[in-house]
Amino acid sequence: MTDTVTLPDDLVAYLRNEAYATLCRQSLIGALDELEKQKQDVMATKPPFGMLASKTAREAFQTSLRSVLDTEEGLRRRIALLAPVDAWLEPIIPRAMHKFLITTNADYQYYNGICESVKLWEYQMNELREKGTALARDARAVADAIAGRPGVARGPRLSRLEATAGLRATVVAAGIELADIAQTASRVTQLSADELPASARLPSGPQFRTVAWIDHLATLSDDAALTELEKCEEEARTFTRDGIKTLLDQAATTHAACLQLREDYLQACWQEARDHALRHYVKERDLDEVIAELNANHVADVQKRQTELIHNSFEFAGAR
Secondary structure (H helix, E strand, C coil): CCCCCCCCHHHHHHHHHHHHHHHHHHHHHHHHHHHHHHHHHHHHCCCCCHHHCCHHHHHHHHHHHHHHHHHHHHHHHHHHHHHHHHHHHHHHHHHHHHHHHHHHCHHHHHHHHHHHHHHHHHHHHHHHHHHHHHHHHHHHHHHHHHHCCCCCCCCCCCCHHHHHHHHHHHHHHHHHHHHHHHHHHHHHHHHHCCCCCHHHCCCCCCCCCCHHHHHHHCCCCHHHHHHHHHHHHHHHHHHHHHHHHHHHHHHHHHHHHHHHHHHHHHHHHHHHHHHHHHHHCCCCCCHHHHHHHHHHHHHHHHHHHHHHHHHHHHHHHHHC
C-alpha cells in the first residue's frame, strides 16, 4: 500500500512517531535484558558472611550493585516516558488510517459499505416500530367498528368503512417499509455472503398483514373478522414490545462482525504502514533526544486538536 500510495502528511507524521517509539522501546527493553544478566553477575560477587566480609569487598559489591540499579532505574524511567506517547498514538492512528482508507481504498470501502448497510437496516427496523403501533391501533379501530364498541380514540367512532380504509393505508405504508428493509438486507447478504459466518447473518424481518388479508376480512363473518383483527393487533403489539428488540439484538451481532471485518482490514493496512515507516521514516538518533521529541509532538498535537475543536465550536455557534 505505502510503496505505491502517497499517505497524507498527518498520517505520515503519526507513523513516524510510532516507528521511533517502537525503536526506542525495543532498544530499552533489550538494554534491560542485558542489564538483568549484569545484575546476576554482580549478585554472584556478593561477599559471603555479610558484615564479616572485608570492607573492600563489601564496598566493591555495593558500588557495582548501585551502578546496575541506577542504570535500571534510568531505563525504566525512559520506558515510562513512552507510555503517554503510546496512549496518544494508539487511538489516533486508526482514526487517521480510517479517514485515509475510506476515500482511497476500494476494499476498505467495501467493508465499510457492509457496516453502513447493517446500520441502515437497524435504523429502518427502528422506524418500523411506529408502523407496528399504528397497525395495532387501526386493527383495534376496525374491530371496534364491527363490534359497535366506543373505541379508544377521542372523537366519534369510525364507521367500518372508514376504519378499514385507515387500516389499509397503514398496511400499505408498512409494506413499503418492509420492502425497503428487505432490499437493505439483500444488499448486506450480497456484500457479506463470503465474509460472515451463518451465525452472524441478519435475521429475517417481521411478517405483517397484507392488503390481500384486508380484502379477505370483508368475506368473513363478524365473529371471524373480529378474531382475525384481534390476532393482528396482538401480533403488532408483540412486535413493538418484544419482537423488534430481539431482531435488533440479533442485528447487533451482525454489526459487530462487520465492524470486525473492517477493523481486521484496517489493522492489516496499519501493519503494512508500520513496516514501511520503520524502513523509510526513521534514522539513527540519540535515544533521549527522540523521547523528548516524541513527548513534545504529543503535547503539540493535543493542543492543536483542542484549538481546532474550540474554533469549530465557535463557528457552529455563530452559524445558529
